[in-house]
Structures are given as structure tokens and as C-alpha cells.
Amino acid sequence: xxxxxxxxxxxxxxxxAEPVLWLPVMFAYAFLIxxxxxxxxxxxxxxxxxxxxxxxxxxxxxxxxxxxxLLGPLADLRQPQRAGLxxxxxxxxxxxxxxxxxxxxxxGGVLWITTFIVGLxxxxxxxxxxxxxxxxxxxxxxxxxxxxSFGIRSEDTYQKLSPLxxxxxxxxxxxxxxxxxxxxxxxxxxxxxxxxxxxxILPVIYxxxxxxxxxxAAILVYFLWKFxxxxxxxxxxxxxxxxxxxxxxxxxxxxxxxxxxWWLGGSDFYSSFNIVIPLVIAVIFLMIISAIxxxxxxxxxxxxxxxxxxxxxxxxxxxxxxxxxxxxxxxTGLGVLELTLPHGWFLNMISPISLAVVIxxxxxxxxxxxxx
Amino acid sequence: xxxxxxxxxGTMGAATLVVASATLTKEAEAQLETKRxxxxxxVSKCYGCMACVAACASETNVPLGVFRTWVEKITLEGGTLVxxxxxxxxxxxxxxxxxxxxxxxxxxxxxxVLIDDELCIGCGACINAxxxxxxxxxxxxxxxxxxxxxxxxxxxxxLPACVEACPTTARVFGNLYDDESTISKLVDEYPTQxxxxxxxxxxxxxxxxxxxxxxx
Numbered sequence: 001x002x003x004x005x006x007x008x009x010x011x012x013x014x015x016x017a018e019p020v021l022w023l024p025v026m027f028a029y030a031f032l033i034x035x036x037x038x039x040x041x042x043x044x045x046x047x048x049x050x051x052x053x054x055x056x057x058x059x060x061x062x063x064x065x066x067x068x069x070l071l072g073p074l075a076d077l078r079q080p081q082r083a084g085l086x087x088x089x090x091x092x093x094x095x096x097x098x099x100x101x102x103x104x105x106x107x108g109g110v111l112w113i114t115t116f117i118v119g120l121x122x123x124x125x126x127x128x129x130x131x132x133x134x135x136x137x138x139x140x141x142x143x144x145x146x147x148x149s150f151g152i153r154s155e156d157t158y159q160k161l162s163p164l165x166x167x168x169x170x171x172x173x174x175x176x177x178x179x180x181x182x183x184x185x186x187x188x189x190x191x192x193x194x195x196x197x198x199x200x201i202l203p204v205i206y207x208x209x210x211x212x213x214x215x216x217a218a219i220l221v222y223f224l225w226k227f228x229x230x231x232x233x234x235x236x237x238x239x240x241x242x243x244x245x246x247x248x249x250x251x252x253x254x255x256x257x258x259x260x261x262w263w264l265g266g267s268d269f270y271s272s273f274n275i276v277i278p279l280v281i282a283v284i285f286l287m288i289i290s291a292i293x294x295x296x297x298x299x300x301x302x303x304x305x306x307x308x309x310x311x312x313x314x315x316x317x318x319x320x321x322x323x324x325x326x327x328x329x330x331x332t333g334l335g336v337l338e339l340t341l342p343h344g345w346f347l348n349m350i351s352p353i354s355l356a357v358v359i360x361x362x363x364x365x366x367x368x369x370x371x372x
Numbered sequence: 373x374x375x376x377x378x379x380x381x382g383t384m385g386a387a388t389l390v391v392a393s394a395t396l397t398k399e400a401e402a403q404l405e406t407k408r409x410x411x412x413x414x415v416s417k418c419y420g421c422m423a424c425v426a427a428c429a430s431e432t433n434v435p436l437g438v439f440r441t442w443v444e445k446i447t448l449e450g451g452t453l454v455x456x457x458x459x460x461x462x463x464x465x466x467x468x469x470x471x472x473x474x475x476x477x478x479x480x481x482x483x484x485v486l487i488d489d490e491l492c493i494g495c496g497a498c499i500n501a502x503x504x505x506x507x508x509x510x511x512x513x514x515x516x517x518x519x520x521x522x523x524x525x526x527x528x529x530x531l532p533a534c535v536e537a538c539p540t541t542a543r544v545f546g547n548l549y550d551d552e553s554t555i556s557k558l559v560d561e562y563p564t565q566x567x568x569x570x571x572x573x574x575x576x577x578x579x580x581x582x583x584x585x586x587x588x
Contacts, residue, residue: 078515191501
């Protein structure tokens with residue numbers, strides 16, 4: 001037991017008992033939110049018509065990841081059997097007894113369901129006519145495909161649906177963007193951990209990161225799907241968005257490191273940032289490398305797998321750095337805690353992601369990955 | 373129309389009960405509205421005996437390794453040792469209550485910030501939201517836990533265990549809204565400091581002679 005009479009290196013005794021409260025599951029949770037990133041990109045693609053061919057992949061991958069999003073934090077709860085209270089005991093109306101509004105409650109209890117319903121509606125309507133075409137080609141599952149066509153049996157009717165789909169895509173874009181920003185809003189506004197509180201542009205970084213994550217994930221899946229038959233018309237628009245996203249993330253991270261130096265440079269507090277700065281620099285380099293490779297990939301599509309892998313490594317390091325290393329600086333701003341990972345942390349982290357992949361495989365068996 | 377004696381007495385008794393309970397509830401409400409529990413800690417009186425830490429652990433069954441109250445030892449420039457007792461600040465604007473997703477943690481009318489053990493899901497949001505490190509995961513109960521200002525003792529008219537155990541009266545507890553209370557007089561009379569005022573939490577633990585190094 002720690003001697004409470006000694007404030008070891010400016011660390012509170014209760015922090016020493018459990019240095020990292022939101023374990024790697026929180027990191028997996030943040031990564032899973034890329035489901036919202038993919039839906040955001042799909043909705044922009046539909047509204048602007050810029051990445052038309054990638055919309056089916058983005059939508060299906062996005063919905064797969066988004067549907068399991070709440071499993072991430074569930075594994076972090078000490079009383080998981082009470083998790084349903086997040087849906088029934090919402091803390092979104094402030095009162096004298098319960099002041100404030102809980103971001104977790106707002107997102108977990110309200111915005112997840114809303115976004116999921118809007119996303120599902122977009123997905124079903126988007127695939128309605130393609131499902132009719134699929135029904136006409138398949139014998140055994142024809143009734144199911146017909147059901148999923150929702151009575152849209154001609155291209156004209158499908159075209160008439162377009163304005164409604166654009167409205168739904170617009171709503172989906174707003175909700176998915178809010179989801180993409182969720183961890184950064186939670187960390188910077190509803191915690192008092194030193195690193196998170198002093199990371200003012202974290203929401204902007206998260207916003208830029210949504211484009212990197214979603215394009216990298218889509219390019220990776222497209223590569224695995226087509227392998228040596230990659231179509232430039234399909235992948236190049238994604239690469240262009242990816243390039244911009246990577247440079248934006250790198251630029252914003254450089255800006256943040258400069259802000260820390262300007263604010264606290266030379267003070268005792270600045271040394272606390274040493275726990276995150278090395279990995280921030282690593283991420284900056286990875287983003288720049290990914291951006292450079294993406295320019296070559298516009299010509300040689302096979303290189304895009306490197307774009308994706310380098311970017312995803314950067315995204316994972318960035319989120320680990322923010323989530324896990326961000327918890328290792330004491331609330332005093334002067335103490336540093338030691339990272340101890342519990343037994344089975346990796347399985348806890350990987351299991352919800354695996355489930356998302358399984359759901360993706362299942363729904364791609366049902367819905368087409370390419371829509372003419 | 374005739375009413376039997378028994379029925380008449382029964383009706384009158386019930387009416388009296390209703391009126392009495394309504395009056396009592398109003399009195400209780402009025403009493404709560406005039407209460408704001410707070411603590412005053414005179415740093416110059418604390419010599420780090422840890423009697424408060426031991427009393428708290430024994431009174432509230434605090435598991436090993438975590439603390440509802442603790443005493444920090446700071447060495448000032450020049451070598452002077454200072455002991456700073458710390459505890460949940462039962463803030464006026466408690467950031468821990470804001471973030472609870474299931475309304476498990478709440479602020480009572482008398483200012484106590486408490487946790488409903490039956491509702492807490494153990495998400496840790498309140499622990500990360502507390503700027504003072506006053507909350508922890510109770511490994512036995514599997515929920516968030518913290519100082520309650522010994523609410524079970526207050527209900528019996530007793531002082532919190534840490535206050536009662538302090539041999540130098542470094543800790544003073546009472547109703548801040550009562551002008552005649554010792555704490556009210558001390559807070560009025562002496563300049564006091566609170567921990568991390570920049571958070572906007574408005575702590576209700578007031579320190580006297582708190583060194584700058586100890587306010588982190």
C-alpha cells in the first residue's frame with residue numbers, strides 16, 4: 001500500500017491505484033468510431049457524386065463497424081450488467097440534483113440509436129433498386145431480395161428517390177460527423193486529465209482524421225477485394241481525399257506541438273508532454289509518408305495498399321497515444337504514471353473489431369459491393 | 373346523518389397525520405435549503421499524524437490502495453515540511469456529476485455529492501472528470517467511490533470520522549449557511565484558498581495557509 005503521506009512525483013494516491021482507467025477498449029472504441037467516419041464519407045460521396053463507386057463499400061463497412069460501436073465501452077464497465085441504464089436513465093436534462101449534461105449519455109443513449117436508424121434507412125433505400133436487379137438474377141433468395149428492394153422496380157422510380165436519399169444523406173452526414181468527433185469532445189470537455197484538457201485542437205484533429213481513417217480502410221478492403229484488378233476510377237478519388245486528410249492531420253499535429261511549446265515551453269509542466277510528443281512526431285511522419293505514396297498510387301494503383309497500411313499504422317499510433325498515453329500524466333500536470341496493461345487486454349480490444357468484420361462479411365453476402 | 377365515535381376519531385387522526393407530515397416535510401425542506409456542508413482545513417495545524425486517514429478507512433471500509441482522504445507531504449523551498457489533508461471537495465459545480473451517464477452520482481440539497489451504489493455502472497467517467505483525484509474504482513463493490521462527508525454519521529448528528537479523529541482540530545466541519553457555526557466564522561474571518569479554482573468547480577473545502585505547491 002502506498003504511503004499517503006508522500007505525494008510521489010506529484011501523483012495523487014488514487015491515480016497510482018489505477019493509472020489507466022479507460023483501457024485499450026477505449027482505444028478500440030475510438031477506432032470503431034471509424035464506422036461513423038465511413039458513413040460520413042459515404043454520405044458526402046452521395047451528395048456530391050464525387051466518389052459514387054465507393055459508396056456501397058463505404059456504407060456497408062461503415063454500418064458494420066457502427067453497429068458494434070457500443071460493445072467497446074461495454075467491456076470497460078465494472079458493472080456491465082447495468083449497461084442498459086445508459087439507455088433508460090439518461091442524464092441529458094440538467095436539474096439541481098443532476099446538474100450538467102453527460103456526453104456519454106447524449107451519444108450512447110440518443111445519438112447512437114438515431115445515427116444507426118438514419119444510416120440503416122440510407123443503406124436500405126440506397127440498395128433498394130440494386131436489390132431488385134439482384135433478385136432478377138438469383139433464384140433461391142429472390143423473395144428476400146425482392147423484399148429488400150422495397151418495391152423499387154425501375155430506374156425511374158429509383159431516380160425519383162434520389163432527392164429523399166440526399167436529404168437522408170445530409171442528416172447522416174451531420175450525425176456521423178458528430179460521432180466522429182465524439183471521443184475528442186468527451187476527452188477535452190468532460191475530463192480533467194492534464195493532456196486531454198490541454199489539447200485544444202483535438203476535435204479538429206479528429207475531424208481531419210476521420211477522412212484518413214475512412215479512406216485508408218476503404219482502400220484496404222478494396223485492395224483485398226480486387227487485388228490486381230484495381231480500377232483507377234474507383235480508387236483515385238479516395239486517394240485524393242486521403243492525401244488531403246493526411247496533410248491536414250500532419251499539419252494540425254505540428255500546430256498542436258507548437259502551441260504546447262508556446263504555452264508552456266520552459267515550464268515544469270512542459271516536460272509532461274514528453275510522454276505524447278515522440279509518438280505525435282511519429283504520426284506526423286507516417287501521415288506525410290502516406291500522403292506522398294498516395295500521389296504515386298494515382299498512377300500505380302497497386303501501391304495504394306502501402307498508402308492504406310502506413311496510414312492505418314499512423315491512425316492506430318495516434319489513437320493509442322491520445323487514449324492511453326494521454327491518461328499517463330497526473331491531474332497535477334507534473335507527475336507521470338506507469339502503464340500497466342491487464343491480462344487479456346488485446347483480446348478485449350480486438351473482439352469488437354472482429355465482430356464488425358464478421359458483420360461486414362455477412363452483409364456483403366447480402367448487399368452488392370458494386371452498384372451500376 | 374350520524375357518525376360513529378370510532379369513525380370520527382379515525383378521520384381526525386388521519387387528517388392530523390396528513391397535516392403533520394406536510395408540515396414536517398416543509399420543515400425538512402426548509403432545513404435543507406439553509407444547509408451547505410463544508411470543510412475548513414488549517415494547513416498550519418496539520419502535522420501529518422494520519423489519524424484522519426486511519427479513521428476514514430476504518431469508518432467507511434475503504435479498500436487497500438485507495439483513499440477517501442489522504443495527507444500530502446510537500447517540502448517547500450528552504451526545507452519546510454507542510455502536510456496538506458485532501459478529500460472530496462463536494463463542489464458547488466461538481467464536474468463528476470455532470471458527466472455521469474446514468475444519474476448515479478448526484479448533488480444533495482445540503483451540498484453533499486454522493487453516489488447511488490445501485491445505479492453506478494462503473495464506467496469511470498466521474499473519476500476522470502474529478503480534477504482532484506478524489507474518486508476511485510472500489511475494487512470490492514465494482515463501482516466508483518469517494519468521500520461522503522460521512523453522511524451516515526451526519527444523519528445521527530455526529531461529525532465526519534476524519535474531523536472527529538483530528539487531534540489538532542486542523543479539520544473543521546459544519547454548515548456554511550449558519551452564521552453562528554464555527555466554519556462560517558472561520559471562513560469569514562481568515563483568508564482561505566481552494567484547490568484548482570480555475571476548474572470552476574467551486575470546491576467546498578476551504579484551506580488556510582495553503583502553499584502554492586500544495587494547491588495542484
